[in-house]
Amino acid sequence: MIKEKWLAGIDIGGTTIKLAFLTESGELKTKWEIPTDANQGGLKVVKDIGETIREKLLDLNKEADILQAIGVGAPGFLEMETGFVYEAINLGWKDFALKDELEHELGVPTAIDNDANLAALGERWLGAGDGAKDVLFITLGTGVGGGVIANEKILHGANGMAGELGHITVIPENGKQCNCGKTGCLETVSSATGIVQLAMEMIPDYPSSTLAPLMNENKITARDVLVFAGEGDEGAKAVVAKSMFYLGFVVANLANTLNPSRIVIGGGVSKGGQTLLDPLIETYTKFVLKRVGEAADIKIAELGNDAGVVGAAWIALAAKRQA
């Protein structure tokens, strides 16, 4: 009997750590979560990961040596080659050798990358990316993140910042303050938070909108805006159209630069589905070069919250091959 070989994909977030075991051919065996105990520093998180993985293997009646490699997603400023975390504000980490510590803890090759890049790789491997060689991935959540896969490789750039497309300037003057310190970034208009801010500005012009009473109580969510837009509410539709105008403008310009064959929109906001895609594609089509547009499909992500752990397992496979 051929011995099974598993990979672990791990996604370290500010409140939870998501984990999964996958086979080398991409079959998801099991997934689970543990809370992130970040305030005791990085070493505690590494110990917790080691412990939960050993326990889970025991529960599943598997020998420890089934585990071939692990891949980890972490938020913050990272050096991918050395697996060094310069700073992860959400976790309170500074100058932490995450890869070395995990290799020491679990004794298998380990690779790290940032969470948005891993979501891109995950969607490419088992989701809406369909294994395409050139994929542009955009995640719309509380913020806007992204990942660029060029010729099957994730683009990191000179110091790991490639793909930070949430901070492309779309409003050069009088834009809103962004978390990054600049103003007028894509994130200020196309994230969940950005959509709510746009609604607060625009809904006063649509007094009969279903969003108007919610706005007076300060209770609008991005989900409300998308649901009501889907039901035909004119005010909500105008908000989504404006938010997606900026996104479509950015996606078209990025597509003109990268010539991808697949563009994938993920993150919580992407649950808006066609309500989001219709206005996005309208603007995109206006600004994309005809031949570039012919090569690329725009699709909603398929893996949801699993994209990160799936992408992490993918880089684990690469780490194993290099070891």
Ligand SMILES: [Zn+2]
């Ligand atoms: Zn920004």
